[in-house]
Amino acid sequence: MKKLAIIGASGNGKVVADIAVKNGYEEIVFLDDNENIYCCGEYPVVGKSSDAEKQDADIIVGIGNAGIRKRIQETIKNAKIATLIHPNATVADDVIIGEGTVVMAGVVINSGTSIGKGCIINTCSSVDHDCRVGDFVHIAVGSHLCGTVTAETETWIGAGVTVSNNVSICRKCIIGAGAVVIKNVEESGTYVGVPARKVNMESKAVELGGYFSTHKIENIIQYVWAA
Numbered sequence: 639m640k641k642l643a644i645i646g647a648s649g650n651g652k653v654v655a656d657i658a659v660k661n662g663y664e665e666i667v668f669l670d671d672n673e674n675i676y677c678c679g680e681y682p683v684v685g686k687s688s689d690a691e692k693q694d695a696d697i698i699v700g701i702g703n704a705g706i707r708k709r710i711q712e713t714i715k716n717a718k719i720a721t722l723i724h725p726n727a728t729v730a731d732d733v734i735i736g737e738g739t740v741v742m743a744g745v746v747i748n749s750g751t752s753i754g755k756g757c758i759i760n761t762c763s764s765v766d767h768d769c770r771v772g773d774f775v776h777i778a779v780g781s782h783l784c785g786t787v788t789a790e791t792e793t794w795i796g797a798g799v800t801v802s803n804n805v806s807i808c809r810k811c812i813i814g815a816g817a818v819v820i821k822n823v824e825e826s827g828t829y830v831g832v833p834a835r836k837v838n839m840e841s842k843a844v845e846l847g848g849y850f851s852t853h854k855i856e857n858i859i860q861y862v863w864a865a
């Protein structure tokens with residue numbers, strides 16, 4: 639029986655479970671470090687993230703936060719890590735997709751593109767020709783990367799973002815929902831608006847993929863990305 643253990647009993651994990659079923663997984667369990675969570679949707683939580691290697695199952699990290707996803711995925715042997723592509727995603731034949739990446743429903747990934755490991759290519763986003771998406775990047779719902787875009791490791795492209803063709807975004811950036819990125823982003827940080835500009839969110843609360851809240855965004859980014 640094809641079994642998958644998903645780390646992270648969350649909304650994102652629930653979506654990952656649905657895609658796993660559509661990829662032929664017959665048994666699904668969750669692992670989560672919060673002892674008060676017993677199930678995710680219809681599936682049981684059977685242990686903690688540290689129990690991953692003990693599972694007689696393929697494993698995928700379904701946690702939205704890039705830093706945590708990276709830290710956990712890197713403790714797991716590559717041979718056990720699943721890669722999931724929703725059957726209603728359109729992916730060109732020559733696209734390279736790294737282990738632990740999830741491609742969700744309605745996504746289009748065009749020819750010549752490479753997607754790193756541990757990425758989330760979220761619902762109805764598109765990554766056009768010759769793009770390079772680094773490891774642990776999240777392309778959120780409804781975002782569009784035009785041709786020959788680079789998004790470096792651990793960057794989070796928010797919902798409904800457009801990145802113009804030939805633009806590069808450096809590592810560990812947050813591009814706020816609805817932004818339009820028209821020139822290279824060469825310094826890590828938070829960028830919002832049309833056109834996207836760097837903003838200082840230091841005194842503001844932020845939710846990174848819905849998992850963290852703090853009044854010091856830079857502190858939590860450093861904590862998560864250093865972890």
Ligand SMILES: CC(=O)SCCNC(=O)CCNC(=O)[C@H](O)C(C)(C)COP(=O)(O)OP(=O)(O)OC[C@H]1O[C@@H](n2cnc3c(N)ncnc32)[C@H](O)[C@@H]1OP(=O)(O)O
Nearest residue numbers: 760778779796797812814815816830831839842843844845
């Ligand atoms: C399936 C899924 O759900 S996938 C998840 C998809 N989720 C997303 O894409 C969410 C993306 N997150 C955002 O865009 C957030 O607003 C962030 C990360 C850019 C900033 O979050 P916070 O630090 O909490 O910012 P906060 O809400 O305090 O706003 C700070 C200021 O920036 C402005 N601001 C925040 N986000 C944006 C944005 N996307 N575009 C323009 N301005 C923005 C606010 O209006 C506010 O301005 P003010 O100080 O003049 O009042």
